[in-house]
Amino acid sequence: MDRLAPGQLIDVRASAQLFSAAESDVRGAAARPVSFESLYEAHVDFVWRNAQRLGVADEALDDIVQQVFLVVHRRLPEVASDVPVKAWVFGILSHVVRDYRRGRRRKSPHHSAPPIDPATIAEPPGKSPFETLARSEALSVVIDLLSELSDDKREIFVLSELEQLNAQEIATLLGVNPNTVYSRLRVARQDFERAAERARSRDTWRLR
């Protein structure tokens, strides 16, 4: 465990130079050390899109991403070198988002997924504006449906169905047994499908 000794200075300049290489992959068996800036560049998209998928309202997304990376910055010098970087970052994201969602639930028990402003979403290269809008609307629907899942199931579902990681990768990210991932994922898919069916039924009823 290559931690800094307790009492050692944590300097923003020094911490940016403590490590040298870029992001490690999700398995990160031989996790490479990283600088803060390269880590930020390598993971900001991952953090941003998954914060959104995990239920952060659009207007709070930037703040949440900043909070995640402030923690990353502060803890980077003390993270063990054998910890998979992506898993570590996701763990921080998960904590921050859960705190955020708890806060929102306290404030508004009737909160539903916020609308996504298409203007805040960059148009992916090679896609028409119509396709971009259709995709952002699909995401909006998915986020709405995800709100019906528990935190644990939601995380696994997002990592599997949207981030498209396999069970072993998810197990590494979440620090759980792959069998646990399989069982939770199965239930999460069932819950999501039921929520989707209910939504489709509502839409059908409205169109009558």
Place this chain on the structure above:
Amino acid sequence: MSDLSPDTNQLLELARGAETLSDARRSQIKASLLTQIAAGGLAMQVGASSVGLGKAAWLSGPIGKLVSAVALVSVAGAGVYVGVRAKASQPRPQLVASASLREPFTPQARAANPTTSEPASEPAAAELAAPGLAAPGLAAAEPAANAAVPSPMANGKAVGAAARVATANAPAATTSVTANADTLAEETRLLRDADQALRAGNAERALTLLDEHATSYPHGALAPERNAERMVARCQLGQIDASSAQAYLAAHPNSAFTARIRDACAASR
């Protein structure tokens, strides 16, 4: 997977390709993040007093400078608490800064952090970038030695006060820190006021402030930002045509103000 219907799979397929963080938003997040980090780092440096402010620019480029400048204002005004450790055994005063940073972690997570369990050692001060961790440790260990003073928005007064406190114990070493801090704080104040005037639609007032900055600090640390703000102001006043704006943007491809200049100059057409 068999658990999901074709319709649901199609929905997920669409959703997967939806979200991409735009470049503008990515830059905005990064600038804001670096500002917060720099705010903590700067406070640490003033506290350490052996490092000149000029060396605080661990960030390079215009954003870096702006970050350092904004950090000064943040430390000075944005709800920052400055606690001075005037302990006799501690020759260098340290600052406990920044209520503007939030600590999202739980107490359990804090307890698991080995560096936070060393309240009286250097890292506690160094953790100024993460006051949520540093402050409780210091406060718990040495409540009498810490005097937390809430600082209102005061145009750099808190920085000046902090620097003056720092110089009380090490006057020779911190003279340049104080001078540089005062200069940068004043530069920042002018640009911030100009920016506020611009955003309020008062471009003439903004230009007056920018002229004042140009007169007082022709080669100031924030000269590039001043020029960019001037572009925005003049575009708002319709004094700059699109081709001139385009030429400026071409000459400054990495400007943090690119989007604002483009918007302002496009709107003025």
